[in-house]
Each structure stands twice: as structure tokens, then as C-alpha cells.
Amino acid sequence: MNLLLAGSFGPEERLAWTRALQQVLPTHRLVADEPALQALGREHIDVALVANPAPGSLQGLPRLRLIQSLWAGVDRLLADPTLPAGVPVARMVDPAMNAAMAETALWAVLSLHRGFFDYQGQQRQALWQQRPQRRADEVAVTVLGFGQMGRAVAQRLAAQGYRVAAWRREPAPADTGAAPPAVPAGVDLQAGLAALPALLARTEVLVNLLPLTASTRGLLDARCFAALPRGAAVVNLARGAHLVEADLLAALASGQLRHAVLDVFQTEPLPAEHAFWQHGHITVLPHAAALTDERSAAAVVADNLARLVCGEPLRHLVQAQRGY
Numbered sequence: 001m002n003l004l005l006a007g008s009f010g011p012e013e014r015l016a017w018t019r020a021l022q023q024v025l026p027t028h029r030l031v032a033d034e035p036a037l038q039a040l041g042r043e044h045i046d047v048a049l050v051a052n053p054a055p056g057s058l059q060g061l062p063r064l065r066l067i068q069s070l071w072a073g074v075d076r077l078l079a080d081p082t083l084p085a086g087v088p089v090a091r092m093v094d095p096a097m098n099a100a101m102a103e104t105a106l107w108a109v110l111s112l113h114r115g116f117f118d119y120q121g122q123q124r125q126a127l128w129q130q131r132p133q134r135r136a137d138e139v140a141v142t143v144l145g146f147g148q149m150g151r152a153v154a155q156r157l158a159a160q161g162y163r164v165a166a167w168r169r170e171p172a173p174a175d176t177g178a179a180p181p182a183v184p185a186g187v188d189l190q191a192g193l194a195a196l197p198a199l200l201a202r203t204e205v206l207v208n209l210l211p212l213t214a215s216t217r218g219l220l221d222a223r224c225f226a227a228l229p230r231g232a233a234v235v236n237l238a239r240g241a242h243l244v245e246a247d248l249l250a251a252l253a254s255g256q257l258r259h260a261v262l263d264v265f266q267t268e269p270l271p272a273e274h275a276f277w278q279h280g281h282i283t284v285l286p287h288a289a290a291l292t293d294e295r296s297a298a299a300v301v302a303d304n305l306a307r308l309v310c311g312e313p314l315r316h317l318v319q320a321q322r323g324y
Ligand code: NAP
Pocket: 072, 073, 074, 097, 144, 145, 146, 147, 148, 149, 150, 167, 168, 169, 170, 171, 172, 173, 174, 192, 193, 209, 210, 211, 212, 213, 215, 216, 237, 238, 239, 263, 264, 287, 288, 289, 290, 291, 324
């Protein structure tokens, strides 16, 4: 098969992907740049391997049978009005990414719980002052989203001793007849919008790992912050458009929220003049909570391509009507 690699890669990243994919897919032809695509002809491409490609880049591929995302989140891909209709889209699901996300979430929650971000602020003022030391089981953390990332995060936080709740759309997966995986020990799993207010009311640290859809866009807003206990903290590791940025600044200014850890933003890269950079109660990461590891992700791609070749069911297909 002819595979098109498309996305917003830097030169080194493109090379790393090319090497990793060629290693696990030696019998397929990888078309990794525009000159190679022009030489082959767009009409010969069978599969597109994409990492946040520019809108329109998958047009004019009449033989396309699969769009395999190299990113976990497919919101930008699905928002492309020129996305070829009827071609299945699979997203990246890689345990290595889930583990990386769990590490980031643990760092954020631990730092909030033990006041390490506050100590960083104190260091800048040469201020020697100890803060109360609470136990992990006294800290209530809610994880919004209980999918690939949310489940791994909830499990990791519960294993660390936190009082963990998680929130999903449906009580059980709507898309499979298979028995749902067991809920990790120590995780209180809730489902549906009706459960949210009571959950938020007992949440000290809110970790967002929802996909960006019409129902979740702007969910982290003034109403959500007001439903949290005063002095709660927010960790957004999912998508920038989940958060209403002005509402966050207002909630921090009023003391309703005490700190936010943000990895994702409405505009990325975060503009140099943005208020978040210098804010004493916001910790900024450059969309680095869980990068795709091309070594393990290439194996995930190879597995799905083998399934395509054999006519077996593809894994991790996106359901367009639910948006994730
Ligand atoms: P996923 O496996 O598709 O899981 C989505 C979860 O969200 C599911 O539990 C789903 O509920 C729940 N959900 C969806 N819509 C909902 C709604 N309206 N109300 C309540 N729950 C809802 O997604 P994932 O792979 O874990 O990815 C999670 C997020 O992380 C995405 O936004 C992705 O873009 C982001 N991400 C960020 C980074 C980074 O580096 N910052 C890296 C990778 C991914 P059901 O279980 O009922 O379906």
C-alpha cells in the first residue's frame, strides 16, 4: 500500500516518524513529503497517516481507505470540512502516551496538594515559610473523561492515595457489546451531566481529560468554577477550547480558584504577550503533557494496517456523530 505522511512536523520530527514507520512497515511505500507525493500521484495513496494536518490536505485522494491519526485527539481533523466523507478515521491509542499523561497529571496534582507551586513563588521572594502538610487521602481529585487517558490518570492517582472520582458520558461504553474494563480500585466513577454538580461540589483538584466536542467546548467556565469549593485548582491537559480563559482569570482573581496548571491553549503556541505567562497562579506547559512516542506509535499504526490488509476490524475508530 502507499502511505501518505501528512502533518505539521518540524524537519527532525518528520525524519523520526519516517524512520520509525519504515522500520515497522517495510513492505509498504511511505510518501513522506510533497515532492514524493507529486512524483507518485495523489490518486495512488491508500492510507493517510496524519498529525494535525493543515485543513484541505486530505482532499483529492480518491483511493483513500483509512485516515490514521498519529495524535490521540482528533478534534482539529474532524473540524476540517474537506475531510473525505466515508473514509474511516482511527485515532492514536498508545499505552506509552497514557503512561506519560498519568505522569504529568500526578506531578500536577502532587504539586498542588503539597504546595510546591506556592514554594516556587516563595523562592522568588526569598520567603522561608512552611505550609500545612495534608495526606493524599484528604485530597479529592476529579478526572473529567474516563477514556484512554482519564482511566490511566485516575488509576495512577488512586494508587498514590488520592480520593479519586472520574466522570464519563455514558455509564458503560455505548459502542461495543463487550464487557467494559473494570473500574480501577479506589475510583468513584460517575456518568452524565446530571452527576456533575454534586461531583464538582466535592472536588479540590479538577483534571480535564475530555475530548473536544460540541458538548465539552467551554465546559471549564465560570459556572463550573463556581460549582467547585472555594480555593480549588484546575488542571487542563486536554484541549485549550475546553477552557474559557477570561473566566479562569476572573476565578483566580476572586480566590474562587487558587491555581491552574495548563498544557493546552486556545492559541498555540501561547502568544508571548498572553496574561497566562506571567500569572503567579498559573503554571504553563507547552502542550507537552503526553507527546506521541513515534517508536511505540508506529507499532500501533502497523497493527491497524495489518488489519486493513486482512479485512479485520480496525481499532480505535472515531465515531463522527459523537465527535471522538
Ligand atoms: P477518549 O479515550 O476518547 O476518552 C474520552 C472520555 O471522555 C470518555 O470517557 C468519554 O465518555 C468522555 N466524554 C466524552 N464526551 C463527554 C461528555 N460530553 N460528558 C462526559 N464525558 C464525556 O480520549 P483520550 O484519548 O483519553 O483523550 C482525552 C483528551 O486528552 C483529549 O482531549 C485529547 O485531545 C487530549 N490529549 C492531550 C494530550 C496532551 O499532550 N495535552 C495528549 C493526548 C491527548 P465515555 O467513556 O462514556 O465514552
